[in-house]
Amino acid sequence: MRREIDEIDDAIHDLLMRRAQVVEQIGIAKRPDNQIFRPGREAIILRRLAARHTGAFPIAVVVRIWREMIAAFSRLQGPYAITVYAPEDKRGFWDIARDHYGSVIPMTAVNTPAAAIRTVADGTATVGVVPMPEEDDHEPWWRHLMNEDVKTPRIVARLPFCGRGNARGENHDALAVALIQHEGTGDDRTLLGVELSEDVSRGRLKDALEAAGLTVVNFRSWTGREAGGGPPLHLVEVADYVASTDPRLSAFKSKVGDIVLRATPIGGYAMPLGLNPDVKKV
Template sequence: MASARTPLDDLRREIDQIDDAIHDLLMRRAAVVERIGAAKGNGAAETGAQPVFLRPAREATILRRLMARHAGTFPAQVVVRIWREMITAFTRMQGPFAVAVYAPEDRRGFWDVARDHFGGFVPMTAVNTPAAALRAVSEGTATVAVVPYPAEDDSDPWWRFLVSADAGRPQVVARLPFGGRGNARGENRDALAIAAVPHEPTGDDRTLLSIEIGGDLSRGRLKDSLEACGLPPVGFCTWHPAGHATGMSGGGPSVHLVEIADFVGQGDPRLAKLLERSGDIPVRVNVVGGYAVPLALG
């Protein structure tokens, strides 16, 4: 004799229906992404450029929108984790995608953070120096490099390789983690993602500028000039090319990586204003990318 259907059976039946609906929507989303990929490929073919399918600004906007509508007891961080896995899969449907991550044996935290962001199925290679990760992007063996968020005391910083005005060069495109560190191992240091993708605004952004100074201009005066031009600096790293004493007060050529609490594009009039203010001192400014401010999830 068949046993009677219990309330638990009914609830599981409901779960099966929900799972089917989620799965149907996932397959429907994939069909739309195929059309997006074709549109991007056609656009690139018209200009003769290599198609780049990754759009970090759009990804950040999607996640911020979902977080704003999220309610109930399901953890918000897990929603982000699921979407991160999906979004990289949808990017990979459009074209080749691989990650090179700075993750030497004793620093696996960056690997975990990169895997959480780009998913468990993306081709990912660990390299022993940030420079090797950047090289992989320049040489086209990786789409994205994951490197440590810059520290003030780096004497040979990786970001000096991004100081260039060439169009199509690799730039900073995201800050990781975007939705919380979860159970990632290792040091509590954030990472930056670098790719040959333009820096695009999302409404809540940071921009990284490289400022090369050929003469004697103190960090204090540079900060004042940035403020005066409406470019509020919130982070500062300085590199003195070999052969020059390190020190904050100038005395030789220096290159600064300055984080600005705003979106700044390469043609932004505030950059021209900064150059005007430097007077006789040779100054070169480039946008080395930026990132959407990560989510603050409780």
């Protein structure tokens, strides 16, 4: 049996080296685009493995192994670095970022979500890891993504993808931002930035969104009063993939009227394995 294990180990190692060769060929073939990672494609790979998995070996470990592989192979194609919101009292974000992006990818901690976003925008980092939006956040990071400039980072993933592991601190998830577009995977959430010219109840917005065919999962709002004024801003999570050209956005705007200054997808994420798919109460 030990000889058989040695043979299996050799076979696994051979396949890893073969995979590296194929990845290097892919890296050459897709230049000059040079998009070295695709979170949607990664999610599809992990879902496929989870669907075919059998036996006693934990699926969470399979995902962890493949996350390490994906990160290492991505780095073969070009520069790859992570910036993580991880102040002294929030080290759990560092742990889930390390688990997701692997132990060989360079990571840097910053003390604010805005700093993580800036490093992505200026090209210092490939990915920025920021906390899930909170209702009581007086300086929400997501408002900085509410424009259509191609140099503005977009939300592309939710962490962790399969269980929290041994991350330190409170049980908080995170979002990843990058200078790429969110890709649909067949089971997604999209985050819409909605700017209004006057106050409107969440109930009215929810009714208009759902009448347009967009199922609302969650709301986060910011009035700007803490910053000396400004129009009401809402971050609306919907249970689907929504592109900027989706006709449902136009239908939503027409139902609410001219008070909608913009309704812009600022990214989204593939639903993680095991995440409760039920729509939350707004």
